[in-house]
Amino acid sequence: MGAAASPARSGPASERFSVGLVQMRCGRDPERNRAAALDGIRAAAGRGAEVVCLQELFASPYFCQSEDARRFDLAEAIPGPSTERCAALARELGVAIVAPVFERRAAGLYHNTAAVIDATGELLGLYRKLHVPDDPQYYEKFYFAPGDLGYRVFDTRAARIGVLICWDQWYPEAARLTALQGAEIIFYPSAIGWLPAERSTQGPLQHDAWRTVQRSHAIANGVYVAAVNRVGHEADGQGGLDFWGRSFVCDPRGQVVAEAAGSDSEVLVAECSRTVLEDQRRGWPFLRDRRIDTYAPIGRRFLDAAAGRADPGHG
Amino acid sequence: MGAAASPARSGPASERFSVGLVQMRCGRDPERNRAAALDGIRAAAGRGAEVVCLQELFASPYFCQSEDARRFDLAEAIPGPSTERCAALARELGVAIVAPVFERRAAGLYHNTAAVIDATGELLGLYRKLHVPDDPQYYEKFYFAPGDLGYRVFDTRAARIGVLICWDQWYPEAARLTALQGAEIIFYPSAIGWLPAERSTQGPLQHDAWRTVQRSHAIANGVYVAAVNRVGHEADGQGGLDFWGRSFVCDPRGQVVAEAAGSDSEVLVAECSRTVLEDQRRGWPFLRDRRIDTYAPIGRRFLDAAAGRADPGHG
Numbered sequence: 001m002g003a004a005a006s007p008a009r010s011g012p013a014s015e016r017f018s019v020g021l022v023q024m025r026c027g028r029d030p031e032r033n034r035a036a037a038l039d040g041i042r043a044a045a046g047r048g049a050e051v052v053c054l055q056e057l058f059a060s061p062y063f064c065q066s067e068d069a070r071r072f073d074l075a076e077a078i079p080g081p082s083t084e085r086c087a088a089l090a091r092e093l094g095v096a097i098v099a100p101v102f103e104r105r106a107a108g109l110y111h112n113t114a115a116v117i118d119a120t121g122e123l124l125g126l127y128r129k130l131h132v133p134d135d136p137q138y139y140e141k142f143y144f145a146p147g148d149l150g151y152r153v154f155d156t157r158a159a160r161i162g163v164l165i166c167w168d169q170w171y172p173e174a175a176r177l178t179a180l181q182g183a184e185i186i187f188y189p190s191a192i193g194w195l196p197a198e199r200s201t202q203g204p205l206q207h208d209a210w211r212t213v214q215r216s217h218a219i220a221n222g223v224y225v226a227a228v229n230r231v232g233h234e235a236d237g238q239g240g241l242d243f244w245g246r247s248f249v250c251d252p253r254g255q256v257v258a259e260a261a262g263s264d265s266e267v268l269v270a271e272c273s274r275t276v277l278e279d280q281r282r283g284w285p286f287l288r289d290r291r292i293d294t295y296a297p298i299g300r301r302f303l304d305a306a307a308g309r310a311d312p313g314h315g
Numbered sequence: 316m317g318a319a320a321s322p323a324r325s326g327p328a329s330e331r332f333s334v335g336l337v338q339m340r341c342g343r344d345p346e347r348n349r350a351a352a353l354d355g356i357r358a359a360a361g362r363g364a365e366v367v368c369l370q371e372l373f374a375s376p377y378f379c380q381s382e383d384a385r386r387f388d389l390a391e392a393i394p395g396p397s398t399e400r401c402a403a404l405a406r407e408l409g410v411a412i413v414a415p416v417f418e419r420r421a422a423g424l425y426h427n428t429a430a431v432i433d434a435t436g437e438l439l440g441l442y443r444k445l446h447v448p449d450d451p452q453y454y455e456k457f458y459f460a461p462g463d464l465g466y467r468v469f470d471t472r473a474a475r476i477g478v479l480i481c482w483d484q485w486y487p488e489a490a491r492l493t494a495l496q497g498a499e500i501i502f503y504p505s506a507i508g509w510l511p512a513e514r515s516t517q518g519p520l521q522h523d524a525w526r527t528v529q530r531s532h533a534i535a536n537g538v539y540v541a542a543v544n545r546v547g548h549e550a551d552g553q554g555g556l557d558f559w560g561r562s563f564v565c566d567p568r569g570q571v572v573a574e575a576a577g578s579d580s581e582v583l584v585a586e587c588s589r590t591v592l593e594d595q596r597r598g599w600p601f602l603r604d605r606r607i608d609t610y611a612p613i614g615r616r617f618l619d620a621a622a623g624r625a626d627p628g629h630g
Contacts, residue, residue: 173491180613303497
C-alpha cells in the first residue's frame with residue numbers, strides 16, 4: 001500500500017519511515033546556529049531518522065520582531081551557506097533534510113522558504129511560505145514576499161513529504177492542497193511564541209489551539225503531521241518573544257506519538273506507519289466523499305451580501 | 316461589533332447570545348421522540364437558550380444501520396409533523412430551533428435535512444446534508460440524496476447561524492464556506508457512535524478525533540461550534556451502535572465551554588460572546604491572509620500525476 005500512496009517513487013516502500021525534528025534555541029551567530037542544527041540532524045540520524053526537519057529560519061534569531069532593513073543581511077541564496085552545509089550532511093548521513101532559510105531571491109525580493117534536500121544531497125526543490133502574517137512582533141509582511149511556488153510535495157527516498165511553514169498551519173486549505181498531492185506527512189517548521197505579557201493569561205490556550213489545529217489537519221486528511229518549533233526567549237523588539245517549543249508528531253488519527261518539552265533544545269524522532277495511514281483512510285474515507293462540486297467559493301475573500309451571499313445556488 | 320458581524324440583521328445585536336443543545340436517546344415511536352425533543356427545547360429555553368438545536372434525525376432511531384426500503388416510511392415532508400410541532404413551540408417560547416429531519420422531497424427522493432425555524436415560528440430555510448457517508452452500519456448513501464442547497468447561514472433573531480450535519484464535520488471546506496457567510500456559530504447535529512466491537516480499542520481515539528476536528532473549525536474560522544450528538548445503544552443491524560453523546564460547545568479559540576456526559580439524555584446551554592469572537596479574530600486575523608489565489612485546486616478530487624501533480628504552477 002505504500003506504493004499506492006507514493007506512485008512516483010521507484011521500488012516498493014517499506015512499511016515504516018522515521019522522521020526527526022530539531023527544536024533549538026538560536027543565537028546571533030548564523031554559523032553557530034548552523035552548527036547546532038547540524039548536530040541535531042546528526043543526533044536524529046543516529047536514532048534512525050530518515051527525514052529530518054529544522055525549525056523555521058533556523059540559521060538566525062527570529063528577526064521579524066521589528067522592521068529593520070539591515071536584517072536583510074541575514075538572508076542567503078539557495079544554494080547558499082545553509083543549504084550547502086545541509087546537503088553535504090544529507091549525503092554523508094543518507095538522510096533527507098528540510099532546511100528552512102531566509103531566502104534572498106533578488107535585491108529587494110526575499111522569501112521565507114524551506115529547501116528540501118534528499119538523502120543523496122540533491123536539492124529536490126523549494127517551498128516558499130504562502131500565508132505570511134503581520135502582527136505585533138511578527139512583522140513578516142515587511143520581510144517576505146508571498147510564496148509563488150504553490151503547494152508542493154517532495155519524493156524523498158524515505159517518504160513523500162509536504163512542507164508548509166508556521167502561519168500556514170492555521171489554513172485548512174494549505175494542508176488539504178498538500179495532502180491531495182499524496183503527501184504521507186506534512187512538516188510545519190515554525191517560530192511561534194508568546195508575548196511575555198500575555199503568557200500567563202493566554203499561553204495555555206494559544207498553545208492548545210496551535211496543537212489542535214495541526215492535529216486536525218492530520219485527521220481531516222489522513223496524514224502524519226510534524227510541527228517543529230523554535231524554543232527560548234529572544235529579546236528583539238517591544239518585549240521579546242517566548243518561543244514555546246513543544247514540537248510534536250501526530251499520526252493520521254490525530255494522536256500525538258512524540259512531543260518535546262517546551263523548555264529547551266531537543267531532538268525528537270518518531271516512526272510513521274503506512275499501515276496506520278492506510279487503515280485510517282479505509283476506516284474513515286473522507287477523500288471519497290468530498291463534494292468537489294461545491295467548493296469553488298473557497299476562492300472568494302468573503303461571502304457577504306454584496307458578493308451574493310443570499311444566493312442559495314452559490315455552493 | 317455584533318452589527319458588523321451580522322450585517323443583515325436589523326437593529327444592534329446584543330453582546331451575548333445563548334444556545335441550547337438537546338442530546339437524547341430515541342425509541343421506535345416518532346411521536347414519543349418528538350415529545351422528548353420538545354421537552355428538551357422547553358428545558359433549554361427555560362435556562363435562557365435563544366437558539367436550540369436537536370440531534371440529527373431526531374424523530375426516529377438511526378435507521379441507516381441496514382438498507383431497508385420500508386424505512387422510507389419514517390420520512391416526512393417539510394412542513395410536516397416534526398417541523399410543525401417545532402414551529403409552534405418556537406413561537407410559544409420565542410426561541411429559534413434547528414430541527415434535523417428525514418426529509419421526503421418526492422417519491423424516491425429523500426434528504427438528511429435540517430430545518431431552521433426562527434423564534435417567530437417562521438421557517439427560515441433548509442440545509443440538506445452535503446457530505447453523505449457510507450460505511451458499515453452507516454448506509455446513508457442508500458437513504459439520502461446528496462444535498463443541493465449548498466452551504467447556508469440563517470439570520471435568526473438571536474444570531475446568524477450555520478448548520479452542517481454529522482459527516483460534514485470532517486470537511487474543513489464545509490466549515491469554511493459556512494463561516495465565510497458570516498456565521499457566528501456552526502451547529503453540527505450528529506449521530507455518531509461506536510461499533511460495540513471497536514469501542515474498547517478505538518473508542519477514546521475516535522471520540523477525540525471527532526472533538527478535535529470540530530474544535531479546529533472553530534479555531535480556523537473564528538466561530539463558535541456546537542455539536543449535538545445522539546446517545547444510547549440502538550440495535551438494528553449487525554451489532555448495533557453505541558452513540559457516544561458528548562455534545563459540546565466551543566468558543567472561537569477552540570475552548571470547550573460546555574460539554575455533556577456521554578451516558579444519557581441531557582440538555583446543554585451555553586453563552587456565546589461576540590466580544591470573544593471579535594477579539595479572537597483581531598488577535599489572530601486568519602481571514603485577512605487567506606491566499607485565495609491559490610485555492611482553486613481544492614475543487615479537484617486528487618492532485619495525482621495523471622492530473623498534473625508535478626506542475627508547480629497549479630497552486
